[in-house]
Amino acid sequence: MIAYTIYLTFAGAVLVLLVPRAFAKWVALLAALAGCGIAAIAFLQVSDFAQFQTIIRVPWVPSLGIDYHLAADGISLTMALVTGLIGISSVLFSWNIENQQNEFFFWLLLVVGGSYGVFLSADLFLFYFFYELVIVPKYFLIATWGSTNKAYGAMKLALYSFFGGALVLIALLAAYSTGASLDLQELSRFHFSSQFQFWAFPVMFLGFAVLAGIWPLHTWAPTGHVAAPTAASMLLAGIVMKLGAYGAFRVSMNLFPEGFHIWSGAIATLAVIGIVYAAAIALRQRDLKFVIGYSSVSHMGFVLLGLATAQALGVGGAVLQMFSHGIIAGLLFAVVGRMIYDRTHTRDLTVLPGLALNRVIPFAAFTFVLASAAAMGIPGFSGFPAEITILIGTWRAYPALVIIAGVGMALTAAFMLRALKKSFFGEPIPTQCPDYAPISVPEKIGAALLLCVTLVFGLFPNLLLERILPAVETMRWLNR
Amino acid sequence: MVERHPWIPAIGAEYVLGMDGLSLLLVLLTSLILPFAVLAQPCGRSFCALTLLLQATLYGTFTAQNFVLWFLFYEVSLFPAFFIIKLWGDANRDVAATKFFIYTFLGSVGMLLGFLAIYFATGTFDFEKLAGLGRNGDLGLALVEHFGSVAVWLVFAGIFVGLAVKVPLVPFHTWLPEAYASAPVGGSMILTGILSKMGVYGFVRLLLPLLPQQVRQIEPWLLALAVCTIVFGAFAAWLQSDLKRMLAYLSLSHLGYCMLGLFAVAAASAGALSDTAAALGGVFIQIFNHGLTAAALFYYAGLLEQRCGHRSLADFGGLMQRTPLLCGWMSVAMFSSLGLPGLNGFIGEFLIFKGAFVLSAISTSIAVIGLLITAVVLMRAMQIVFSGPLSPGCAAFPELTFNERCVVVPVTLLMFWIGIAPQFLFNVFNSTVAQMVRLVG
Numbered sequence: 001m002i003a004y005t006i007y008l009t010f011a012g013a014v015l016v017l018l019v020p021r022a023f024a025k026w027v028a029l030l031a032a033l034a035g036c037g038i039a040a041i042a043f044l045q046v047s048d049f050a051q052f053q054t055i056i057r058v059p060w061v062p063s064l065g066i067d068y069h070l071a072a073d074g075i076s077l078t079m080a081l082v083t084g085l086i087g088i089s090s091v092l093f094s095w096n097i098e099n100q101q102n103e104f105f106f107w108l109l110l111v112v113g114g115s116y117g118v119f120l121s122a123d124l125f126l127f128y129f130f131y132e133l134v135i136v137p138k139y140f141l142i143a144t145w146g147s148t149n150k151a152y153g154a155m156k157l158a159l160y161s162f163f164g165g166a167l168v169l170i171a172l173l174a175a176y177s178t179g180a181s182l183d184l185q186e187l188s189r190f191h192f193s194s195q196f197q198f199w200a201f202p203v204m205f206l207g208f209a210v211l212a213g214i215w216p217l218h219t220w221a222p223t224g225h226v227a228a229p230t231a232a233s234m235l236l237a238g239i240v241m242k243l244g245a246y247g248a249f250r251v252s253m254n255l256f257p258e259g260f261h262i263w264s265g266a267i268a269t270l271a272v273i274g275i276v277y278a279a280a281i282a283l284r285q286r287d288l289k290f291v292i293g294y295s296s297v298s299h300m301g302f303v304l305l306g307l308a309t310a311q312a313l314g315v316g317g318a319v320l321q322m323f324s325h326g327i328i329a330g331l332l333f334a335v336v337g338r339m340i341y342d343r344t345h346t347r348d349l350t351v352l353p354g355l356a357l358n359r360v361i362p363f364a365a366f367t368f369v370l371a372s373a374a375a376m377g378i379p380g381f382s383g384f385p386a387e388i389t390i391l392i393g394t395w396r397a398y399p400a401l402v403i404i405a406g407v408g409m410a411l412t413a414a415f416m417l418r419a420l421k422k423s424f425f426g427e428p429i430p431t432q433c434p435d436y437a438p439i440s441v442p443e444k445i446g447a448a449l450l451l452c453v454t455l456v457f458g459l460f461p462n463l464l465l466e467r468i469l470p471a472v473e474t475m476r477w478l479n480r
Numbered sequence: 481m482v483e484r485h486p487w488i489p490a491i492g493a494e495y496v497l498g499m500d501g502l503s504l505l506l507v508l509l510t511s512l513i514l515p516f517a518v519l520a521q522p523c524g525r526s527f528c529a530l531t532l533l534l535q536a537t538l539y540g541t542f543t544a545q546n547f548v549l550w551f552l553f554y555e556v557s558l559f560p561a562f563f564i565i566k567l568w569g570d571a572n573r574d575v576a577a578t579k580f581f582i583y584t585f586l587g588s589v590g591m592l593l594g595f596l597a598i599y600f601a602t603g604t605f606d607f608e609k610l611a612g613l614g615r616n617g618d619l620g621l622a623l624v625e626h627f628g629s630v631a632v633w634l635v636f637a638g639i640f641v642g643l644a645v646k647v648p649l650v651p652f653h654t655w656l657p658e659a660y661a662s663a664p665v666g667g668s669m670i671l672t673g674i675l676s677k678m679g680v681y682g683f684v685r686l687l688l689p690l691l692p693q694q695v696r697q698i699e700p701w702l703l704a705l706a707v708c709t710i711v712f713g714a715f716a717a718w719l720q721s722d723l724k725r726m727l728a729y730l731s732l733s734h735l736g737y738c739m740l741g742l743f744a745v746a747a748a749s750a751g752a753l754s755d756t757a758a759a760l761g762g763v764f765i766q767i768f769n770h771g772l773t774a775a776a777l778f779y780y781a782g783l784l785e786q787r788c789g790h791r792s793l794a795d796f797g798g799l800m801q802r803t804p805l806l807c808g809w810m811s812v813a814m815f816s817s818l819g820l821p822g823l824n825g826f827i828g829e830f831l832i833f834k835g836a837f838v839l840s841a842i843s844t845s846i847a848v849i850g851l852l853i854t855a856v857v858l859m860r861a862m863q864i865v866f867s868g869p870l871s872p873g874c875a876a877f878p879e880l881t882f883n884e885r886c887v888v889v890p891v892t893l894l895m896f897w898i899g900i901a902p903q904f905l906f907n908v909f910n911s912t913v914a915q916m917v918r919l920v921g
Binding site for chain 1 (some may be wrong): 754761800808815818820821822826827834837838841844848849851852855856859862863867868906910
């Protein structure tokens with residue numbers, strides 16, 4: 001049934017193009033709701049999370065051994081759920097899009113539908129198919145509806161993404177020609193020679209990690225986020241960066257376990273550098289969206305660190321962090337891009353304090369306080385269980401790195417507090433306090449949805465962990 | 481299917497037409513593109529006559545099984561193409577037409593001399609017999625016996641350059657951007673859709689089966705040329721400000737994939753049968769796809785030029801607001817050229833890369849850069865032309881007419897069909913691929 005997330009979202013995308021302008025956002029919302037609803041039902045109903053269970057498998061191009069093969073385990077279901085949630089809220093937060101609504105929602109649904117596809121693919125060709133399908137709409141979302149420096153941001157993002165895609169393609173072709181199959185399960189049982197894995201793993205992993213924002217190939221992320229319209233930033237941080245991490249995990253680590261063990265130390269080091277470096281940079285930014293953009297890179301560093309531990313808890317924590325960061329980053333970008341920037345038309349941290357936004361738009365202040373608490377990893381929000389499990393896993397694998405990652409967490413708290421103080425709780429300059437439109441209903445619903453999710457899974461992380469961990473424990477590259 | 485009549489027995493020239501999967505594919509492509517080219521170019525009687533002449537020579541080129549006959553068709557096709565550019569082209573048409581003619585003609589002379597040498601050495605012009613001689617190396621030996629060891633390479637160079645100009649491969653490509661850009665819409669569609677395939681077809685039918693040892697010896701250089709074509713074409717396209725020139729360079733880059741696949745196949749050893757088959761199948765499907773997509777792109781470029789009166793990228797903008805339908809259909813063709821999964825371009829490129837990777841990993845990896853740049857070029861062009869503020873020059877920009885829809889809709893549907901269920905196209909040439917692979921092995 002979960003396959004219908006893909007079909008309904010794509011059907012919605014086509015329908016959006018055909019309906020009159022006024023209905024575009026409603027159709028998009030319906031499609032996003034349907035996708036999320038199906039993902040949620042599947043998330044609750046499926047009982048066996050450990051196996052990568054086939055949902056549908058039909059021959060597609062028989063002469064080449066390409067199948068249309070979808071499958072899901074606990075990890076796929078978790079990721080499909082976050083895709084659905086971000087899909088809904090990004091539609092809600094783009095309710096005020098004015099020009100070319102139909103195309104905007106068309107591209108938006110294409111990103112969402114393609115992401116469902118990536119998370120559910122069990123055939124490498126199909127996986128790559130959806131993976132590439134997601135990159136293209138991002139470019140148009142940013143280049144057409146973006147703000148600051150949009151042409152540059154969109155082009156940089158597209159170049160980095162396609163570069164990553166090219167690396168993935170090279171390693172994928174190498175795997176295909178050596179293992180003579182495109183099926184993920186079959187290939188993960190195939191034994192590639194150590195020498196082959198030694199070079200194929202880093203090529204493929206790096207290709208995926210570009211999209212996950214690994215240091216030092218992360219620079220597309222902040223500029224892309226800043227240039228993107230609100231919904232595109234939410235999709236980018238909430239889902240697209242996760243595609244990279246998911247691919248790194250599902251494809252490169254499963255296919256080349258020996259290569260992974262050789263290179264895992266290097267990955268962990270890069271991840272930790274990313275955590276600290278991005279947090280330190282975020283502390284020095286003047287543009288509020290750059291702060292959030294760098295915080296995404298820092299948080300994705302935790303995901304990569306968790307994966308690199310090769311411990312059940314660390315990897316499970318990484319998946320949890322993918323979910324949690326998707327929600328929190330979506331929320332932060334929604335506040336910054338939609339609630340603040342669309343009203344004040346500035347994100348400058350030297351101007352914002354004078355506007356006393358906490359009095360003009362208190363709901364935004366309330367949301368941002370909770371969201372930044374979640375981003376800091378305060379217990380009670382979903383960020384906390386994710387980071388703590390990652391750190392426990394890291395403690396077992398790389399004790400020294402835990403301390404450095406801890407520094408990163410402290411820096412995160414520092415830059416979030418700084419952003420919070422400057423953006424909402426500055427000294428008001430009376431002459432500069434114009435009236436802004438109150439927070440609209442769609443914004444409130446979207447924010448409430450994401451806040452509830454981060455709270456629910458922060459208080460009951462087991463809802464996710466009991467689905468993620470069994471799937472993680474079947475991975476053969478785990479250090480037990 | 482072979483039709484055979486004696487023609488000039490004194491020089492071993494026969495009238496032989498035959499068809500295998502590759503010929504069939506190209507005949508299909510010709511029949512598909514030419515009607516659309518005529519529809520795209522409302523130029524009256526003489527244009528139609530020239531186009532029909534061209535069509536006849538193209539069918540001849542793709543089915544002739546004897547060199548003299550093949551060469552006749554191949555050469556005659558130059559004249560209608562020349563006049564189409566010369567009579568209906570834009571301001572630069574004289575230079576472009578002359579350059580096109582001289583380049584291709586000089587290439588043909590080299591090829592003719594090469595084949596005369598082969599005829600003197602072996603006494604036959606028949607493709608099948610020559611291929612038989614070529615496979616076990618007798619052809620090369622006979623040439624060495626008659627003319628000395630340098631002659632083999634001279635013959636090779638003559639044929640190679642003749643075909644490489646026609647495809648074209650970098651550095652023999654300099655006639656291409658001008659010819660493609662100056663030709664009228666219908667002319668560009670035929671040039672890029674089918675005439676470029678004559679060169680690729682020549683490689684498959686003449687050079688690779690006749691002189692396989694020589695090809696294998698300078699294999700790395702040939703691969704390097706193909707990779708240069710791919711990467712150079714893509715980068716050059718990035719720098720163009722003229723829509724048609726941009727498409728011309730992209731077309732060059734895409735033909736490079738065909739050549740990469742072919743050269744990789746030619747170098748294949750007996751061990752890698754399935755990869756060779758994949759690469760060759762990829763080349764064939766890319767031949768068809770490129771013909772379809774590139775012709776469609778030039779068709780759209782023509783529509784834009786016709787409506788705005790210019791074709792400089794920077795002067796377009798915001799067309800999406802005026803003509804969402806036109807932009808929608810056009811972006812399908814551009815996405816197909818970009819290699820977006822789900823459309824026809826993807827499957828051919830994927831197969832070529834898949835097959836060529838095993839046969840030559842390094843050149844394939846470098847060629848992937850071309851893929852990357854192509855995507856960026858096309859996305860940038862789309863963004864400039866379709867979105868942004870409406871440019872003043874395009875204020876009165878009509879939507880697709882009924883006639884135009886009749887062209888656009890079937891072509892787009894075909895792109896989706898090949899992209900989603902390519903099996904039917906494979907069935908056209910699968911047996912031929914299997915046969916050729918056996919011969920290579």
